[in-house]
Amino acid sequence: xxLSVTVNGTAHTVDVEDRMLLVHLLxxxxxxxxxxxxxxxxxxxxxxVLLDGESVKSCTVLAASVDGQSVTTLEGLADGExxxxxxxxxRAKHGLQCGFCTPGMVMAAVxxxxxxxxxxxxxxxxxxxxxxxxxxxxHNIVAAVLEAAAHESVTQ
Amino acid sequence: xxELAVDxxxxxxxxxxxTRVMRVEDPKFLTTGGVYVDDLRDPRLEGxxxxxxxxSVMAHARVTVDPSAAAAxxxxxxxxxxxxxxxxxxxxxxxxxxxxxLARPWLANGVVRYVGEPIAAIVTESxxxxxxxxxxxxxxxxxxxxxxxxxxxxxxxTLLFPxxxxxxxxxxxxxxxxxLFDDCEVVVTQQMTNQRVAPVPLEVRxxxxxxxxxxxxxxxxxxxxxxxxxQIATALALPPEQVHFIAPDVGGGFGAKFGVSIEDLLLAVLxxxxxxxxxxxxxxxxxxxxxxxxxxxxxxxxxxxxRDGRITAYSLDVLQDSGAYPHFGAVLPFMTQLMATGxxxxxRVAVRTKSVATNxxxxxxxxGAGRPEATAAIERAxxxxxxxxxxxxxxxxxxxxFEKDAFPLTTQVGAAYDSGDYVGALDAVLAAxxxxxxxxxxxxxxxxxxxxxxxxxxxxxxxxxAGPEAGTEFAxxxxxxxxxxxxxxxxxxxxxxxxxxxxxxxxxxxGVPLDRITVVHGDTDLVARGGGTGGSxxxxxxxxxxxQGAIETVDKARxxxxxxxxxxxxxxxxxxxxxxxxxxxxxxxxxxxAEVATSADADAGLIVDTDFTAQGxxxxxxxxxxxxxxxxxxxxxxxxxxxxxDDAGPVINPVVVEGQRHxxxxxxxxxxxxxxxxxxxxxxxxxTNLADYAFPTAAExxxxxxxxxxxxxxxxxxxxxxxxEAGTIGATxxxxxxxxxxxxxxxxxxIEMPTTAERVWRAIQEGAx
Numbered sequence: 001x002x003l004s005v006t007v008n009g010t011a012h013t014v015d016v017e018d019r020m021l022l023v024h025l026l027x028x029x030x031x032x033x034x035x036x037x038x039x040x041x042x043x044x045x046x047x048x049v050l051l052d053g054e055s056v057k058s059c060t061v062l063a064a065s066v067d068g069q070s071v072t073t074l075e076g077l078a079d080g081e082x083x084x085x086x087x088x089x090x091r092a093k094h095g096l097q098c099g100f101c102t103p104g105m106v107m108a109a110v111x112x113x114x115x116x117x118x119x120x121x122x123x124x125x126x127x128x129x130x131x132x133x134x135x136x137x138x139h140n141i142v143a144a145v146l147e148a149a150a151h152e153s154v155t156q
Numbered sequence: 157x158x159e160l161a162v163d164x165x166x167x168x169x170x171x172x173x174x175t176r177v178m179r180v181e182d183p184k185f186l187t188t189g190g191v192y193v194d195d196l197r198d199p200r201l202e203g204x205x206x207x208x209x210x211x212s213v214m215a216h217a218r219v220t221v222d223p224s225a226a227a228a229x230x231x232x233x234x235x236x237x238x239x240x241x242x243x244x245x246x247x248x249x250x251x252x253x254x255x256x257x258l259a260r261p262w263l264a265n266g267v268v269r270y271v272g273e274p275i276a277a278i279v280t281e282s283x284x285x286x287x288x289x290x291x292x293x294x295x296x297x298x299x300x301x302x303x304x305x306x307x308x309x310x311x312x313x314t315l316l317f318p319x320x321x322x323x324x325x326x327x328x329x330x331x332x333x334x335x336l337f338d339d340c341e342v343v344v345t346q347q348m349t350n351q352r353v354a355p356v357p358l359e360v361r362x363x364x365x366x367x368x369x370x371x372x373x374x375x376x377x378x379x380x381x382x383x384x385x386x387q388i389a390t391a392l393a394l395p396p397e398q399v400h401f402i403a404p405d406v407g408g409g410f411g412a413k414f415g416v417s418i419e420d421l422l423l424a425v426l427x428x429x430x431x432x433x434x435x436x437x438x439x440x441x442x443x444x445x446x447x448x449x450x451x452x453x454x455x456x457x458x459x460x461x462x463r464d465g466r467i468t469a470y471s472l473d474v475l476q477d478s479g480a481y482p483h484f485g486a487v488l489p490f491m492t493q494l495m496a497t498g499x500x501x502x503x504r505v506a507v508r509t510k511s512v513a514t515n516x517x518x519x520x521x522x523x524g525a526g527r528p529e530a531t532a533a534i535e536r537a538x539x540x541x542x543x544x545x546x547x548x549x550x551x552x553x554x555x556x557x558f559e560k561d562a563f564p565l566t567t568q569v570g571a572a573y574d575s576g577d578y579v580g581a582l583d584a585v586l587a588a589x590x591x592x593x594x595x596x597x598x599x600x601x602x603x604x605x606x607x608x609x610x611x612x613x614x615x616x617x618x619x620x621x622a623g624p625e626a627g628t629e630f631a632x633x634x635x636x637x638x639x640x641x642x643x644x645x646x647x648x649x650x651x652x653x654x655x656x657x658x659x660x661x662x663x664x665x666x667g668v669p670l671d672r673i674t675v676v677h678g679d680t681d682l683v684a685r686g687g688g689t690g691g692s693x694x695x696x697x698x699x700x701x702x703x704q705g706a707i708e709t710v711d712k713a714r715x716x717x718x719x720x721x722x723x724x725x726x727x728x729x730x731x732x733x734x735x736x737x738x739x740x741x742x743x744x745x746x747x748x749x750a751e752v753a754t755s756a757d758a759d760a761g762l763i764v765d766t767d768f769t770a771q772g773x774x775x776x777x778x779x780x781x782x783x784x785x786x787x788x789x790x791x792x793x794x795x796x797x798x799x800x801x802d803d804a805g806p807v808i809n810p811v812v813v814e815g816q817r818h819x820x821x822x823x824x825x826x827x828x829x830x831x832x833x834x835x836x837x838x839x840x841x842x843x844t845n846l847a848d849y850a851f852p853t854a855a856e857x858x859x860x861x862x863x864x865x866x867x868x869x870x871x872x873x874x875x876x877x878x879x880x881e882a883g884t885i886g887a888t889x890x891x892x893x894x895x896x897x898x899x900x901x902x903x904x905x906x907i908e909m910p911t912t913a914e915r916v917w918r919a920i921q922e923g924a925x
Contacts, residue, residue: 034189098651099185100407137822
C-alpha cells in the first residue's frame with residue numbers, strides 16, 4: 001500500500017508491504033538506522049520511537065497503520081546542533097556503554113519526562129521498565145534521566 | 157567522589173589520568189546511533205542475499221532434509237544442506253585441546269544434537285521471504301534419547317558422539333582427596349547448582365560479507381576481530397591476509413561474542429558459492445537458542461575447619477554441562493579450579509572437574525567465565541561453615557583471608573596472586589554498608605515478627621584477568637604531520653570506552669590534547685594484530701601497549717627534534733603543557749609535534765609500533781555486601797542495596813570503571829535473583845525469548861554504592877588489573893548469601909539460584925518442619 005508518513009519532520013510517501021513493521025520501514029526503507037531491533041517479543045524497547053509524540057515500540061506497529069502520522073526517531077530529536085536535554089543527560093551521566101539500547105532508551109525517557117516532568121528515581125525506574133539494558137545496570141541511566149529532568153527549566 | 161566532568165578540549169599541565177573525562181564515543185551514539193552490522197550501508201553490500209537458518213526443533217534426532225519445496229519458490233536464491241557442503245573439509249574445532257570427534261559440522265549432517273542447531277541455510281532476495289520459506293524446508297526427525305541432565309551424560313548410557321566413546325570432553329583436577337578432612341572438627345558439605353544463564357547482549361549476532369576476487373571482507377559482531385579473521389582463514393583454507401575482517405560497533409558481547417560462530421563462517425562459504433554479497437541478522441529467539449549460554453555447573457562443596465573459625469580444608473567437585481559440541485564451556489572448570497580457594501588461606505584443597513556434552517545449546521564464555529562459579533562455591537561454603545559453628549560470616553572471612561603482607565603468593569591450586577588487600581576490602585565494605593547497624597536491624601525485625609525479613613550477604617572475591625598465561629597486545633602510535641594522533645589498538649571495545657581511556661593514556665605521555673587523538677580498532681587491515689577484548693584483558697595489555705608506545709614515540713620524537721635543533725636527543729625536553737619540544741634550558745624555541753612528525757615523514761608522520769607483554773595475569777579482588785528484604789509469607793525477594801569494593805588497581809577514568817562495575821553488579825545480581833535458562837527433560841528450551849527469560853529491568857534493581865580502593869599490580873607499568881568482570885563475580889554470592897541469611901533463623905541452610913519467590917517460600921516451609 002501507499003503510505004504517507006512524516007518522519008523527523010520530513011514527509012515521505014512510500015509503497016510498503018501490508019505486513020511491514022514500522023521499524024523495518026524506518027531502517028530498511030528510510031535508512032534511519034539509529035532505531036534498533038533487539039528482540040522479537042516487544043520486550044526490549046530498543047526500537048522505541050515517538051508516534052505523534054507518544055512512545056511506541058516500532059517492532060509492534062505495522063507501517064501501514066501510521067499513515068498520516070508523525071514519527072520521531074533519535075536522529076530527529078536534537079534541534080539542529082542543540083541536543084535535547086535527555087541526550088545531554090545521558091552524556092553527562094555516562095548513561096550508555098555499547099549504545100545499542102540507547103536510541104530506544106532515550107526516546108522512552110523523552111516520553112517519560114513529557115508525562116512526568118519531575119519524576120523520582122523510583123518513578124524513572126518504573127517508567128523505563130519496558131526498555132532493557134545489559135551494560136549499565138541502569139544506575140547511570142536513572143541518573144541521566146534525573147539530570148535531564150533537573151535541567152528542564154534551562155532548556156525549555 | 158568529585159562530580160567534575162572534564163571537557164576533552166581543556167588544556168592542562170597535570171596528569172589527565174584518574175580524572176572524570178566524558179566519553180568521546182558518546183555523541184555518535186546519542187545522535188545518529190552506532191553503526192552495528194545490520195546498519196551497514198556499504199555499497200559493496202548492494203543486492204546482498206539474505207540468509208536464514210533452518211534450525212532443529214528436536215534436541216537429539218536423526219534427520220533427513222528435503223529442501224526441494226522451499227528451493228522452488230519465488231524469491232529463493234538457493235537452499236543449502238549438509239549434502240551441498242560435503243566437499244568442504246569440516247570446520248576447524250573451536251579450541252585445539254577439545255577432542256576433534258566432538259566438533260560440529262557445517263550444517264547438521266544426519267544427526268541434530270540441540271534445539272536450534274542449524275540444519276539448512278536458505279538464501280532469499282528479501283529478509284521477510286527467508287522467514288516465510290524456512291517453514292517449508294522439510295525435515296524428518298527420528299528421535300534419539302535426549303541427554304539433558306549432565307549427571308545422565310556422565311553415565312555414558314547414551315553417547316552424543318559414539319566415535320568419541322564417552323560424553324566427557326575434558327577433565328581437570330588439583331590436590332589430593334586423601335585424608336583431606338581428617339583433622340577437621342567441623343565438616344559441612346552441600347550440593348549446589350550454578351545455573352545456566354544467557355548472555356543476552358542487546359545486539360544479537362549479525363554478519364555481512366562480500367568477495368572481491370579472492371579476497372573476503374566480512375563484518376561481524378565480535379569481540380575479537382583478529383582471532384575471528386584467523387578462524388575464517390583456517391576454515392576456508394585462505395592465508396589470513398586474504399580475509400579483511402571488520403568489527404563495526406558491537407552492541408555488547410559479555411564473552412559470548414568471542415570469535416565467530418558457525419553461522420558467520422557459513423555466510424562466507426555461501427557468498428563465494430553464489431558469487432554474491434550476503435547478510436545474516438538473527439532473531440532474538442535464534443540468539444537465545446544458538447549463541448550459547450554461560451555457567452551451567454553442578455557443584456559439590458565440602459568445607460572443614462575448627463570450631464573457632466579456622467578453615468583448614470576445602471574440596472570442590474564440578475560437573476560442567478558443556479552443551480552440544482563442547483566449546484569454551486568445556487574449559488570453564490579449568491578457571492574454576494584455578495580460583496577455587498578464592499581469597500582464603502586454606503591448608504588443604506582438592507578440586508575435581510569433569511566437562512560433559514549434553515543435548516543443549518553449547519556453553520560459552522559469559523562475563524567471568526569460570527571464576528564466578530568458583531567464587532559462588534567458596535562463598536556459599538564459607539557461609540555454610542559460619543552457620544554451622546554459629547559465627548558471624550564476616551568474622552569467619554576475616555579470620556581466613558590472606559593477609560596483606562602475604563603477597564605475592566601462590567595458592568594451593570597454583571594461582572600466582574600478584575597483589576591484594578583482602579582484609580582492607582572487607583573492612584571497607586562492611587563500614588560503608590554499616591554492617592553492624594544492618595545486623596541490629598535484622599535482629600529487631602526478627603524479634604518483632606516483621607513479615608519483611610532482612611538478609612545481609614557478604615562475599616569476598618578474587619579473580620584472574622588477562623590470564624591464565626601472560627598476555628601480549630599490540631599498539632601503533634601515529635603522530636600525523638598536522639600534529640594529530642591516531643592510536644591503533646588490537647583490543648576491540650564494545651561499550652568499554654577504549655576510545656576515551658586509551659586516548660587519555662596517549663595524551664598523558666604525548667602532551668597532545670584529547671580532541672586531537674583518535675583511537676582505531678576492529679579492522680584487520682588497519683590494525684596489524686591483536687587479541688581483542690575479553691577476560692578483562694584490555695586496559696592492562698592494550699592500555700599498557702598504548703602507554704609503552706607513547707613513551708617510545710616520545711623517545712623517537714626527541715631524536716627527531718634533536719636533529720632539527722642540531723642537539724643531542726638527551727638534551728631535548730618534551731613540554732607537555734605546550735605540546736612541543738625544546739632544548740633543555742632554552743624553552744623559548746619550541747618545535748611542535750607537527751614539525752617533528754613531518755620531519756619523520758611528510759606524508760605519514762611519525763609511526764611507532766609496539767607490543768606489550770605482561771609479566772603475568774593479574775588478580776583483581778573486592779568485597780560485596782548485599783541487603784535483601786524477604787517476605788516471610790510469600791518468599792518474594794527484593795534487593796535493597798548493593799555496596800561494593802572492587803579493586804582493580806589505579807583507575808584511568810572513573811566514569812568508565814564505575815560503568816563497568818555497575819553493569820557487572822547487575823548481571824551478578826540477575827543470576828542470583830532472576831535468570832535461568834531451562835530445558836525440559838526432552839531438551840526443549842523453555843526460555844527462548846525476552847518475554848520468558850527473566851532479564852531484569854530498571855524497576856528490579858536499586859542504585860549501587862561503590863567504594864573506591866586501588867592496590868597496584870606489580871606486573872604492568874600502569875599497575876592496573878581488569879575490571880570488566882569483577883562486579884559480576886562478587887555480586888552473585890553476596891546476593892545469594894543475603895537471601896539465605898534472611899531466612900536462616902527459620903532453619904534454612906541453602907537456597908538454589910535463582911532465588912525465586914517459590915524457591916524461598918518452599919525453603920521456609922521445609923525449614924519449619
